[in-house]
Structure formats: structure tokens, C-alpha cells
Amino acid sequence: MNLSSSAPAYQALAQSYGRMYRLSHLQSMAGWDQAALMPPKANEARAAAMSEMAALLHRLRTEPELAAQMARADGEPLSEFERANLREMRRDWQSVTALPESLVQRQTMARARCEHAWRSLRPANDWNGFLEVFADVLDLAREEARLLADRSGLSPYDALMDRFEPGMTSVQLEGIFAEVRSWLPGLIRQVVERQRADTVIWPVGPFSVERQRALCERVMRLLGFDFDGGRLDVSTHPFCGGVPEDVRLTTRFREDDFLPALTGTIHETGHGRYEQNLPRDWLDQPVAQARSMGLHESQSLSFEMQIGAHPGFVRRLAPLLAEAFGDQPAFEPGNLAKLLTRVKPGLIRVDADEVTYPAHVILRFEIERPLIEGLIEARDIPALWDQKMSELLGVDTRGNFRDGPLQDVHWPEGLFGYFPCYSLGAMYAAQWFAAMRREMPDLDARIGEGDLSAVFAWLNDRIWSQGSRWSTDDLSRRASSERLNPMHFRRHLESRYLAAT
């Protein structure tokens, strides 16, 4: 960090935020441990510890002195990076001072309890049990949304979404999703119809967990993940946790099918590389954080979909599978590419292909938005879920809570307003690769030769190294000459799934 003595207020701010960053390191690691390793009886003590730390961080982030220092720093001579840092500090201060410490503390406790209970309620398909532990999480989220909305002037749901995707509104989102709704169902039908004639050979298991783990780590290395600054472990719901200096990815293994673990790991590796390559010299400052969760998902989906299902990459992957599990007809590159682009409406979001995935997101957006706004209650979710799954994907989910509204960790953890980021991410990812192809016409040939360096250099240059330097729209324009344009996503799907081969 380049501290100039001519900017004492800015300097004091940078020190305060550095201190919060160091303390939140411990919070992040404990959160990862809780999901990946912690034994059950530790739950109460861990929840109490994390709640205490959340309250402490909340106090530090809401120090009245910070506002005064920000006002003074505004008039100080700052570099462009420092000014962006000051903007991000102010954004944080605005949103966090809207919430009283007691609310934050109650949220941490309620979420930890609910998330812990969810881990056994989901396999037990126990919706009513979930309603009991979820009630507090929802009440507190609504309270939070009201308080954030009062402060920002946004609607309650938009105010929650703004924490993950600054600048995005549900009005804009409705426009985007309406556009997607206009062509998605037809596209799904077309693709399913077209793939009906395909002969696809499925891999034959069992696949030992140890070999799957070794394969996943090998592919992570291929994708540039730095194991000297991170790990791969196991958790119920895969995620990318830890801190930029120590990125903790998780996956989950099933012996009958290695593809979920492999594609999930490729997805998390995208998140991981973004974190590992945020601007190093500024890591302890707000400006070094990832720009938004939509952009974060654009990295995981660049890895999982744009690269991971790219026919050129699949040709490199195929021999690794044969090495890991012994050769099988299913591992022939052409067949493997078909497997990785198989479209089938299904129950589980994280297992969904990239064509049906937006339907899962639209469904959740259409439920959680009125839920936060108090237009529906938690007990209404299953009926809406059943109706929308039938409508959007033609599948029957009645009575199956486990693979229905209990499938995601987001709601138990109070993460409302996050789901849209997945589809924004898919759209941005398509937009990044469209821009790369304009700049590098031989891009697909290079991927086919196993050379991913151009892709990584582009992503590092335009996205990773930029942190939160620009607004999302500005970043998008600098990276790809335009703001978010869902047309690239539609073109990507049409070219991959409907083009004559």
C-alpha cells in the first residue's frame, strides 16, 4: 500500500480497514472449517465465537470516526486507486451503518443454527423441521432488508441484492430475465429434441474417492490453481472459502459418478483463481475485493462452462480420465463432450446444465423476492416451487423437499439476493469469451492445443487484477467494450447447442 503522508485521513482509514481485514481472516477460516471439518458438538461454541467476532467487526466497520475521516480524505490528494478504495470504504460504511450490532449478532447465531440443522434436515426431507429453524433467519433478513432499503432508497429486495451485485436492480433484472424467458423454453425444447437422437455412453463406476480427488487436484493444477496458496477439501455444499492468500475450495464425491465432483471443482477453481489473483499489494483494502458476486460467478462459469465444456479442453481432459479410472468407451473425447453438454431438465440447480440453469435461477428469484417483501411466507414456498418447476422445466417436485427448496445452502444461511448472480455470471462469462475471440481469432485453436495461457492472461488483466477498481458497468466496458449484454449468452448457447457440427 502506497501511503502518502500528505493524506493523513486516508492513511488512518487504510490502517483501520487493514486491521478489519486481518481480523476477518480468522472469521473466514473458521467459517470454512465449520463447513468442511468441524465436529457436530462444536456447533454452539463456534456459533458463539463467530457471533462475537461478527459483532466486533460490525463495531469496527461502524466507528463514527470513519465517516469523519472519509469526509476529510475526500479533500486529500489521492491516486486513482486510493480514490477507488475510498469509494469502496464509503459503500461499506453506508450499508453497514444501516444495521444495529444486535441484529448482526442475532443473524450470525440464527444462520449458524439453521445451517447446522439444515445439514441433517435436508437428508431427512424434513420441511416442517426446517420451517422452525428458518423462521428466525427469514425474520431477520426482512428486518435487514427494511433497514438497508431505508438507508439506500432501494426496494427491500434490491437492497439485499446490492450487497452482492452493486448497481443491479430487480427492475433491470426483470428485463433481462423476461428477455431470457422469451427464448429459453423454446431453446431447451429444441436442444432436448436434437440430443434425443444422440448416442451417449455413460461412464461405469464405481470411482474411488481417492482417485477422484487426485484427478480433481490435477485438473486444478492444469487450470492454474496455486496449491501453495490454497487447498481442496470436502463439504456438503461445495464452495470457495478462506482468504485470497489461502483459498479453500471444497467439493463432494460420490462413488457412482465422478462428473459432479470434477465439474464442481472446475467451477470452484474459477472462483479460486479470481481470489488468488486479486491485486496483491492492496489485499488488505476494500478496493482489492472481488467486484461483485456476478463477476465472481462469471469466473467460475468461465472455467466450468466456457473452458470446461470447450471441445478443445475436453480433448485434453479425456486422457486424464483414462489415467485416473482406466480406459472406458465413455472417455472418448467426442462422447465426453456430449456428456458435458447434455441438456436435461432436472431437480437440482448445482447439477443443472448451462441451458436449463437459468430456469432454476429465475424460479428462486421469483420466490425469494416476494418472500423478502412479505408478499408470501416460508410455508408458501413448496407450492410455488412445485408450480414453477412444472411450468419452467416440466418436472414434478411434489413432496420432495430434499431436492426442492431444501437443496441449497443459501436460504439457511440468509443469502437472499444472491441467486441472480449465477445467471449474471453465465452471461458475463459468455461476454468475456466473445470479447476474447474478437481480440484473438485463434483462441479456440489455442485452447484445442492445450494452451490456456491467453485465456488466463486476459482474465487476469481485465478482471482479476482490477479488484473493485471500477464499477461493474465500467469494468465490463473496459474489458469487453460494452456493459452487460445477454445476447452473448444466447449466442453462446445457440452456437454450442444448435449449430450444425
Next chain:
Amino acid sequence: MNLSSSAPAYQALAQSYGRMYRLSHLQSMAGWDQAALMPPKANEARAAAMSEMAALLHRLRTEPELAAQMARADGEPLSEFERANLREMRRDWQSVTALPESLVQRQTMARARCEHAWRSLRPANDWNGFLEVFADVLDLAREEARLLADRSGLSPYDALMDRFEPGMTSVQLEGIFAEVRSWLPGLIRQVVERQRADTVIWPVGPFSVERQRALCERVMRLLGFDFDGGRLDVSTHPFCGGVPEDVRLTTRFREDDFLPALTGTIHETGHGRYEQNLPRDWLDQPVAQARSMGLHESQSLSFEMQIGAHPGFVRRLAPLLAEAFGDQPAFEPGNLAKLLTRVKPGLIRVDADEVTYPAHVILRFEIERPLIEGLIEARDIPALWDQKMSELLGVDTRGNFRDGPLQDVHWPEGLFGYFPCYSLGAMYAAQWFAAMRREMPDLDARIGEGDLSAVFAWLNDRIWSQGSRWSTDDLSRRASSERLNPMHFRRHLESRYLAAT
């Protein structure tokens, strides 16, 4: 915690210490993670985070308000447990206010750096490299010792030891060690001579790490470790970390020999059960902490030596080994007992048998005491080490730093004054079992029948559940009718190693 409204000052104190307990939970887990899982490039960020938290905890523990509250609480109507809690708060406050925050912060950084460097310097046998990173750790320890000594009136070394073994002085320790020195070398010679005639069959490896791990976990269960409130993982130097609600034991595996991992795990399980059974209702208060590190080691050594090498327990262990690795002549119970009580002067403390172990401790005490007092320098250690190892155990250590002064993590971590606790622990363990046998004449028969419940009930009743309720001397008298008496240790060794069989 039973908070009485007639004791407002005490109540405020209990809340403050509860808060520190919850924050230090995160520090403990991060410390465990650092040793067991953390990738190398995370070291700087982790050290900075832990240093920040150490400084914060230091500020909280040294709040001037605490001293005023303690003075007021003295006059409040308190239960006997509350009064003991107040005494422990005062003990903590006295020692911690002797140290300025900047010193604590510099120590955390220096220790983390040194410990991290040590992990690669030790295998490289690089003593000069170690001297460079160790210099700061030693300087800061001397500074700490001087400050603690000024406050307590103890000598510098005693002031450091007092953090681990309250009430113990080096004068008393010199007396104890002088007594041990008077018979130990003779005893070692006698035992080695006597065992020369024994035919011992060594187990034949390799022993797969996975099977060793499963065996260790099985034996931990047999010894009552609660896996719903703890884990077993791997680290360079085995230890018992985490928090009482989430005990993280570590061990290390080598494929050519399973005994170090197994006996090390049994040792750590003793620490772990102490932690898991500290007084539950008081866990967030100082009075619930383990009484001293000597007492902690008395639990690990009760498990490793008193139980683990007990012929009755060995008969139960033998079939588990055969199940884990396939049957071998070495697993015959009589042979196994001989293996577990084999006495051989060697280089490595943690691999030492219980007869030669005190020699390793006396050596370290004789080096670290003058080192802290400034009578010798770090560069003098190897020559002293070589001389004393030759003198006490007749082994040649010249040029072998890896298995000499670089073998322990204690000095890199600035843990001066800890080593004596190992031998105090061995002596207390022998004293506990002597007391048990007086109260339960059929104890050995019950252990032989595989019934350890009486042992666990005794330890839980007299030691674990008592936390820091009494001074060490009082605890010892309540548990075994006398204060520390090294005679029981000598009798234990003579009865196990020299009695006619």
C-alpha cells in the same frame, strides 16, 4: 454460569472473560489450522491475522477497568467456584499487564516466522539458518522474562515457567531433578542390561497410513475420546489443539513403523480427554481451564504410559493390531508389552521411552534456563547439547542438529519453561495411579479385563472436572492425599522395569 445479581462487579468480569474466551476460540482454531493444514504461501497473512488478534486479546485482558472490578468483586458474596474464578482472573491480569501490547505483537510475528522457517530448516539440518530466525524469538523471550520477573518477584526463568506451571520454581525443580539424577543413570544402566537378554520381535512393515489412521481412531474411541467434539489430523509435531468444545489432536504417520503414531495418539488422547471434560458449565471462564501444563502432561502420560504400556491394556491392543495390519509374531501380547517398554537411550525426546525421557528434559532445562538468564547464547547450544547428551545418555549428537536442538517445536515457538512440565507430568501420573491402586486394589485386574471405566471416573472426578478450582498442590492433595512426591515415579519405573516377572 451462575450469575448472581448481588455481585455486579463479578458479573461484569465474567462477561468480559466470556467475550475473550469466544474470541480466542478463533485464534485457537487458526493456530491448529496453521500447523495441520495451512499451505505455505498463507504464512504471512496468517501471522499478521494472529498477531492482530493477539494484540486485541492483550488489550482486552489488560483493560484497567478489570482491576477495579476485581477489587470490587472481592467484597461481593461469591460461591467458592466464583471465588476461584476471581483468583484465576487476577492471576491472568497480573501476568499479562506486565507485558506491553507491542511486545506481544512482535512475539506473535517472530514466533510464526521462526516456526514456519523451522519446518524446512529442521529437515535441512540448517542450524545457522535457524540462528537467524531464532534471534528475535530469544530476544523477545528474554525481554518478556525480565518484565514478568519485575512484576512477580520471581527469577526470569521462573517467571516464564509460572505461565505453564503456577507455583513451581526452579529451586524446587532443581531439588526434584537432583533427586532423579541420583538414581536415573543407574536405573537406565540396570534396565538396559536386563533387557539385553530379551528377545524382541519387531513388527514388519510397511504399514499403510490409512490403516494406521483407522487404528489410531479406534484406540482413541476405546480411550473414550469423543469424535463428535473433536478430530484427529496430521502435523509435523503432534499436539492437542483447538478448544474444549472442539479438540483437535494431531499425529504423524510413517509407513515403516506404526508405533510412534499409535503411542503419540494415545498420548494426545490423554490431553484431549482432559480438555473435553473440563467443567462444562464454566467453560468460558478462567476457572474452567486446565490447572497447569504439568497436570496436562500427567493426563497424556497417564494415557500413554500408565495405561498404554500396562500389560492388561496391551492384551486388549494386540488383537486390534492384528486386525489392522494382519497377524504378525510381533503382535503377541507379551512381545508387544516388551516393545512398548523397550528402553534405549536415543536422540529424540518424543520417541524416548519413559525411563530415559527425564534425561531429555533435564538437558533442556539445563540449557534453556541459562539461555533465558543470558548466561549463554543461542550459538552455545550445540556444544552444550552434545556434551549433555553424551553425559546423560551416552549418545553422540555432533553435527546432527536435526535430531538435536532442532528437534522440538518449543524453542521456535518461544515456549521456554515448558519442558519441565513433561517430567512433572510423568511424576504426577505415577502418583495418580498409586492413589488409584490404594483406593481400588483390583484396579490392575479391571484394566486387564478391558474395563477402563474406573480409571476414567477417577481422573474425571479428581482432575478433569476440577479445572483450575484449586492450586496445583491442593488439587494433588485432594486427589492423592499428598503434594507432588517423585517417589511414586521411581517406584513405578522400578516395579515395571526391574521387578521379577
